[in-house]
Amino acid sequence: MQHDHEGRDRVVYYQSRQLKPAERNYPVHDKELLARKYALAKFRVYLLGSGPFVVYTDHASLRTAVKSPHISQRMARWLSLFAEYDFRVEYKPGRLNVVADALSRRPDYAVKTADTNRIGVESVSAPSSSLIDGVKAAYACDADVKQLLSYASAPSDEAHGKLAPHLRARAHRYRVHEGLLLYSAVDDYDLRMRIMYEYHDASTAGHPGREKTYVLLTRDFYWNHQYKWVRKYVRACEVCQCVKPAAFLQAPLQSLPTPSECWQFISMDLSLVFRLTVSGGLVSWSL
Numbered sequence: 001m002q003h004d005h006e007g008r009d010r011v012v013y014y015q016s017r018q019l020k021p022a023e024r025n026y027p028v029h030d031k032e033l034l035a036r037k038y039a040l041a042k043f044r045v046y047l048l049g050s051g052p053f054v055v056y057t058d059h060a061s062l063r064t065a066v067k068s069p070h071i072s073q074r075m076a077r078w079l080s081l082f083a084e085y086d087f088r089v090e091y092k093p094g095r096l097n098v099v100a101d102a103l104s105r106r107p108d109y110a111v112k113t114a115d116t117n118r119i120g121v122e123s124v125s126a127p128s129s130s131l132i133d134g135v136k137a138a139y140a141c142d143a144d145v146k147q148l149l150s151y152a153s154a155p156s157d158e159a160h161g162k163l164a165p166h167l168r169a170r171a172h173r174y175r176v177h178e179g180l181l182l183y184s185a186v187d188d189y190d191l192r193m194r195i196m197y198e199y200h201d202a203s204t205a206g207h208p209g210r211e212k213t214y215v216l217l218t219r220d221f222y223w224n225h226q227y228k229w230v231r232k233y234v235r236a237c238e239v240c241q242c243v244k245p246a247a248f249l250q251a252p253l254q255s256l257p258t259p260s261e262c263w264q265f266i267s268m269d270l271s272l273v274f275r276l277t278v279s280g281g282l283v284s285w286s287l
Contacts, residue, residue, distance in 0.1 A: 015042050030075065032059040037078045040085055052086045058094040131198055136179055138188050145181060152176045173222075182220065195221055196233045207243075210234045 015038075019026075023034060036055060040047060047053060071079070139145050147167060151159045152174045163171055175182055199205055199217045208216065214230045223229075234240060259265050 013043070015039065029059070029061060030072075032057065032062055033075060033078060036062070037081060040082065047085055047087075052088065055087050055089045056092040056097065057089060058092055058097045060091045062089055131194060132180060134191060134194065138191055139181070142187055144187075148174050149176060149181050152181060187223070192223065192229065193233075196229065200234065200237065201239070207237065207240055 017038065019031070023031070026034065036057070039055075139149060144164065144167060147163050148171060151163055151171055153176050155171075160168060160171060195217070196213075200207060200213050205213075205216075210231050213234055214227055217230060218226065256265060
Protein backbone atom coordinates (compact mmCIF):
# COMPACT_ATOMS: atom_id res chain seq x y z
CA MET A 1 0.00 0.00 0.00
CA GLN A 2 1.00 3.61 -0.42
CA HIS A 3 -0.41 7.00 0.57
CA ASP A 4 -1.93 9.42 -1.90
CA HIS A 5 -1.50 13.19 -1.75
CA GLU A 6 -4.29 13.39 0.84
CA GLY A 7 -2.68 10.81 3.12
CA ARG A 8 -5.15 8.02 2.38
CA ASP A 9 -4.06 4.41 1.90
CA ARG A 10 -4.14 3.17 -1.68
CA VAL A 11 -3.70 -0.48 -2.61
CA VAL A 12 -0.84 -1.15 -5.02
CA TYR A 13 -1.20 -4.92 -5.33
CA TYR A 14 -3.64 -7.60 -4.16
CA GLN A 15 -2.44 -11.16 -3.58
CA SER A 16 -4.04 -14.19 -1.92
CA ARG A 17 -4.15 -17.97 -2.11
CA GLN A 18 -5.95 -20.90 -0.52
CA LEU A 19 -4.45 -22.89 2.32
CA LYS A 20 -3.02 -26.28 1.45
CA PRO A 21 -4.50 -29.34 3.22
CA ALA A 22 -1.61 -29.51 5.69
CA GLU A 23 -1.72 -25.76 6.33
CA ARG A 24 -5.36 -25.93 7.34
CA ASN A 25 -4.28 -27.82 10.45
CA TYR A 26 -1.96 -25.02 11.58
CA PRO A 27 -2.95 -23.08 14.71
CA VAL A 28 -4.23 -19.55 14.21
CA HIS A 29 -0.89 -18.00 15.18
CA ASP A 30 0.98 -20.04 12.56
CA LYS A 31 -1.60 -19.22 9.89
CA GLU A 32 -1.13 -15.51 10.51
CA LEU A 33 2.64 -15.92 10.37
CA LEU A 34 2.30 -17.97 7.18
CA ALA A 35 0.45 -15.08 5.54
CA ARG A 36 3.34 -12.75 6.37
CA LYS A 37 5.89 -15.24 5.04
CA TYR A 38 3.91 -15.67 1.80
CA ALA A 39 3.59 -11.90 1.29
CA LEU A 40 7.31 -11.25 1.86
CA ALA A 41 8.29 -14.00 -0.57
CA LYS A 42 5.76 -12.82 -3.17
CA PHE A 43 6.87 -9.17 -3.07
CA ARG A 44 10.54 -9.92 -2.47
CA VAL A 45 11.72 -7.93 -5.50
CA TYR A 46 9.96 -4.82 -4.17
CA LEU A 47 10.79 -5.12 -0.47
CA LEU A 48 14.30 -6.56 -0.25
CA GLY A 49 16.82 -3.75 0.05
CA SER A 50 14.21 -1.02 -0.39
CA GLY A 51 14.54 0.36 3.13
CA PRO A 52 12.35 -0.05 6.21
CA PHE A 53 8.66 -0.78 5.72
CA VAL A 54 5.66 -1.56 7.93
CA VAL A 55 3.63 -4.78 8.12
CA TYR A 56 0.12 -4.26 9.50
CA THR A 57 -1.64 -7.17 11.18
CA ASP A 58 -4.84 -7.66 13.16
CA HIS A 59 -3.19 -10.45 15.19
CA ALA A 60 -1.53 -8.66 18.11
CA SER A 61 0.73 -11.55 19.13
CA LEU A 62 2.66 -11.35 15.86
CA ARG A 63 4.34 -8.18 17.08
CA THR A 64 6.39 -10.23 19.57
CA ALA A 65 6.78 -13.43 17.53
CA VAL A 66 10.52 -12.93 17.10
CA LYS A 67 11.00 -12.48 20.85
CA SER A 68 9.18 -15.61 21.98
CA PRO A 69 11.50 -18.17 23.67
CA HIS A 70 9.24 -21.08 22.70
CA ILE A 71 8.93 -21.45 18.95
CA SER A 72 8.54 -24.45 16.70
CA GLN A 73 11.02 -25.53 14.06
CA ARG A 74 8.67 -24.31 11.38
CA MET A 75 8.48 -20.84 12.93
CA ALA A 76 12.27 -20.80 13.33
CA ARG A 77 12.69 -21.35 9.60
CA TRP A 78 10.26 -18.56 8.83
CA LEU A 79 11.93 -16.16 11.25
CA SER A 80 15.27 -16.76 9.53
CA LEU A 81 13.59 -15.66 6.32
CA PHE A 82 12.18 -12.54 8.00
CA ALA A 83 15.70 -11.55 9.08
CA GLU A 84 16.53 -10.64 5.48
CA TYR A 85 14.00 -7.79 5.50
CA ASP A 86 13.98 -4.47 7.32
CA PHE A 87 10.44 -4.05 8.63
CA ARG A 88 8.45 -3.53 11.77
CA VAL A 89 5.08 -5.00 12.71
CA GLU A 90 2.23 -2.76 13.81
CA TYR A 91 -1.12 -3.86 15.15
CA LYS A 92 -4.25 -2.73 13.32
CA PRO A 93 -7.67 -3.79 14.65
CA GLY A 94 -9.75 -5.96 12.36
CA ARG A 95 -12.51 -3.37 12.05
CA LEU A 96 -9.94 -0.97 10.58
CA ASN A 97 -8.11 -3.52 8.44
CA VAL A 98 -10.89 -3.77 5.88
CA VAL A 99 -8.60 -3.51 2.86
CA ALA A 100 -6.67 -6.67 3.74
CA ASP A 101 -9.88 -8.57 4.53
CA ALA A 102 -11.48 -7.69 1.20
CA LEU A 103 -10.06 -10.77 -0.54
CA SER A 104 -11.15 -13.36 2.03
CA ARG A 105 -14.46 -11.84 3.11
CA ARG A 106 -16.19 -11.07 -0.15
CA PRO A 107 -19.97 -11.44 0.08
CA ASP A 108 -20.10 -13.81 -2.89
CA TYR A 109 -17.74 -16.19 -1.05
CA ALA A 110 -20.30 -16.79 1.69
CA VAL A 111 -21.64 -20.34 1.90
CA LYS A 112 -25.18 -20.41 0.63
CA THR A 113 -27.78 -22.39 2.51
CA ALA A 114 -29.64 -25.05 0.60
CA ASP A 115 -33.24 -24.41 -0.30
CA THR A 116 -35.46 -26.79 1.64
CA ASN A 117 -38.35 -26.39 -0.80
CA ARG A 118 -38.42 -29.34 -3.17
CA ILE A 119 -39.22 -28.81 -6.79
CA GLY A 120 -41.32 -31.46 -8.45
CA VAL A 121 -40.49 -32.66 -11.95
CA GLU A 122 -43.55 -32.98 -14.15
CA SER A 123 -41.88 -34.28 -17.28
CA VAL A 124 -38.46 -34.98 -18.75
CA SER A 125 -37.73 -34.29 -22.41
CA ALA A 126 -34.86 -35.92 -24.26
CA PRO A 127 -33.77 -35.74 -27.88
CA SER A 128 -35.35 -38.50 -29.96
CA SER A 129 -33.99 -40.15 -33.06
CA SER A 130 -35.39 -42.45 -35.72
CA LEU A 131 -32.04 -44.21 -36.00
CA ILE A 132 -33.19 -47.43 -34.29
CA ASP A 133 -36.25 -47.63 -36.52
CA GLY A 134 -34.01 -47.25 -39.55
CA VAL A 135 -31.80 -50.12 -38.37
CA LYS A 136 -34.80 -52.42 -37.94
CA ALA A 137 -36.17 -51.51 -41.37
CA ALA A 138 -32.81 -52.22 -43.02
CA TYR A 139 -32.76 -55.79 -41.70
CA ALA A 140 -35.00 -56.89 -44.56
CA CYS A 141 -32.31 -55.92 -47.10
CA ASP A 142 -29.45 -57.91 -45.53
CA ALA A 143 -29.49 -61.69 -45.95
CA ASP A 144 -26.90 -62.39 -43.24
CA VAL A 145 -28.67 -60.28 -40.67
CA LYS A 146 -31.99 -61.96 -41.43
CA GLN A 147 -30.44 -65.37 -40.71
CA LEU A 148 -28.82 -64.17 -37.48
CA LEU A 149 -32.03 -62.49 -36.37
CA SER A 150 -33.98 -65.70 -36.92
CA TYR A 151 -31.38 -67.75 -35.06
CA ALA A 152 -30.97 -65.32 -32.15
CA SER A 153 -34.74 -65.12 -31.67
CA ALA A 154 -35.04 -68.93 -31.20
CA PRO A 155 -31.57 -70.51 -30.93
CA SER A 156 -31.35 -74.27 -31.45
CA ASP A 157 -29.06 -76.82 -33.05
CA GLU A 158 -31.40 -77.13 -36.01
CA ALA A 159 -31.47 -73.34 -36.53
CA HIS A 160 -27.70 -73.19 -36.17
CA GLY A 161 -27.29 -75.81 -38.91
CA LYS A 162 -29.39 -73.72 -41.30
CA LEU A 163 -27.04 -70.76 -40.98
CA ALA A 164 -24.57 -69.97 -43.72
CA PRO A 165 -21.12 -71.50 -43.03
CA HIS A 166 -19.45 -68.12 -42.52
CA LEU A 167 -22.03 -67.17 -39.86
CA ARG A 168 -21.97 -70.27 -37.66
CA ALA A 169 -18.70 -69.47 -35.85
CA ARG A 170 -19.88 -66.05 -34.66
CA ALA A 171 -23.62 -66.60 -34.31
CA HIS A 172 -23.33 -66.89 -30.52
CA ARG A 173 -22.20 -63.27 -30.29
CA TYR A 174 -25.60 -61.87 -31.19
CA ARG A 175 -28.85 -61.53 -29.31
CA VAL A 176 -32.21 -59.90 -29.93
CA HIS A 177 -33.57 -57.14 -27.72
CA GLU A 178 -36.92 -55.52 -28.55
CA GLY A 179 -36.63 -56.57 -32.18
CA LEU A 180 -33.10 -55.21 -32.50
CA LEU A 181 -30.11 -57.43 -33.27
CA LEU A 182 -27.44 -56.19 -30.91
CA TYR A 183 -23.69 -55.98 -31.60
CA SER A 184 -24.21 -56.03 -35.35
CA ALA A 185 -25.00 -53.46 -38.01
CA VAL A 186 -26.16 -54.16 -41.53
CA ASP A 187 -23.82 -53.69 -44.47
CA ASP A 188 -25.20 -50.27 -45.36
CA TYR A 189 -22.74 -47.39 -45.77
CA ASP A 190 -25.28 -44.60 -45.31
CA LEU A 191 -26.72 -46.24 -42.20
CA ARG A 192 -23.29 -46.66 -40.67
CA MET A 193 -22.55 -42.98 -41.33
CA ARG A 194 -25.80 -42.08 -39.54
CA ILE A 195 -24.75 -44.22 -36.59
CA MET A 196 -21.35 -42.55 -36.51
CA TYR A 197 -23.03 -39.14 -36.57
CA GLU A 198 -25.23 -40.00 -33.59
CA TYR A 199 -22.27 -41.21 -31.53
CA HIS A 200 -19.84 -38.44 -32.47
CA ASP A 201 -21.45 -35.32 -33.99
CA ALA A 202 -24.83 -35.18 -32.26
CA SER A 203 -25.44 -32.65 -29.48
CA THR A 204 -25.72 -35.49 -26.97
CA ALA A 205 -22.33 -36.89 -28.04
CA GLY A 206 -20.12 -33.81 -27.90
CA HIS A 207 -17.44 -34.79 -30.44
CA PRO A 208 -15.45 -37.23 -28.28
CA GLY A 209 -12.07 -38.52 -29.35
CA ARG A 210 -11.32 -41.66 -31.29
CA GLU A 211 -11.04 -44.02 -28.32
CA LYS A 212 -14.11 -42.72 -26.49
CA THR A 213 -16.21 -42.77 -29.65
CA TYR A 214 -15.19 -46.37 -30.26
CA VAL A 215 -16.07 -47.40 -26.69
CA LEU A 216 -19.49 -45.75 -26.87
CA LEU A 217 -20.22 -47.24 -30.27
CA THR A 218 -19.27 -50.82 -29.41
CA ARG A 219 -21.74 -50.85 -26.54
CA ASP A 220 -24.61 -51.03 -29.04
CA PHE A 221 -23.24 -51.84 -32.50
CA TYR A 222 -20.66 -53.99 -34.19
CA TRP A 223 -19.47 -54.41 -37.76
CA ASN A 224 -16.28 -55.51 -39.45
CA HIS A 225 -13.31 -53.12 -39.29
CA GLN A 226 -15.25 -50.93 -36.88
CA TYR A 227 -12.19 -49.34 -35.27
CA LYS A 228 -10.86 -48.26 -38.68
CA TRP A 229 -14.24 -46.68 -39.38
CA VAL A 230 -14.10 -44.70 -36.16
CA ARG A 231 -10.50 -43.61 -36.67
CA LYS A 232 -11.16 -42.41 -40.22
CA TYR A 233 -14.41 -40.67 -39.26
CA VAL A 234 -12.98 -38.79 -36.27
CA ARG A 235 -9.86 -37.79 -38.20
CA ALA A 236 -12.01 -36.30 -40.97
CA CYS A 237 -14.38 -34.47 -38.61
CA GLU A 238 -14.27 -30.79 -39.56
CA VAL A 239 -15.34 -29.53 -36.12
CA CYS A 240 -12.64 -31.54 -34.35
CA GLN A 241 -9.98 -30.25 -36.73
CA CYS A 242 -10.98 -26.62 -36.10
CA VAL A 243 -11.41 -26.78 -32.32
CA LYS A 244 -9.11 -29.44 -30.92
CA PRO A 245 -5.35 -28.74 -30.76
CA ALA A 246 -3.12 -30.51 -33.24
CA ALA A 247 -1.05 -33.34 -31.81
CA PHE A 248 1.52 -33.49 -34.58
CA LEU A 249 5.16 -33.49 -33.53
CA GLN A 250 7.29 -30.52 -34.50
CA ALA A 251 10.62 -30.92 -36.19
CA PRO A 252 13.61 -30.46 -33.84
CA LEU A 253 15.93 -27.49 -34.12
CA GLN A 254 18.73 -27.92 -36.61
CA SER A 255 22.13 -26.35 -36.03
CA LEU A 256 23.99 -24.67 -38.88
CA PRO A 257 27.24 -26.25 -40.10
CA THR A 258 30.46 -24.73 -38.78
CA PRO A 259 31.79 -22.19 -41.30
CA SER A 260 35.30 -22.70 -42.67
CA GLU A 261 35.93 -19.07 -43.65
CA CYS A 262 34.64 -15.57 -42.97
CA TRP A 263 31.33 -14.43 -44.44
CA GLN A 264 30.43 -17.97 -45.47
CA PHE A 265 27.20 -17.68 -43.49
CA ILE A 266 25.41 -14.46 -42.62
CA SER A 267 22.83 -14.19 -39.82
CA MET A 268 20.37 -11.32 -39.86
CA ASP A 269 18.24 -10.04 -36.96
CA LEU A 270 15.28 -7.74 -37.45
CA SER A 271 14.37 -5.90 -34.26
CA LEU A 272 12.00 -3.10 -33.33
CA VAL A 273 13.53 -0.03 -31.73
CA PHE A 274 11.75 2.60 -29.70
CA ARG A 275 13.55 5.63 -31.14
CA LEU A 276 12.99 7.06 -34.59
CA THR A 277 15.95 7.23 -36.96
CA VAL A 278 16.84 10.31 -38.98
CA SER A 279 14.73 9.04 -41.84
CA GLY A 280 11.85 8.24 -39.51
CA GLY A 281 12.24 4.45 -39.58
CA LEU A 282 11.39 2.11 -36.71
CA VAL A 283 13.04 -1.13 -37.85
CA SER A 284 16.75 -1.86 -37.52
CA TRP A 285 18.72 -4.48 -39.42
CA SER A 286 21.79 -5.96 -37.76
CA LEU A 287 24.33 -8.47 -39.07
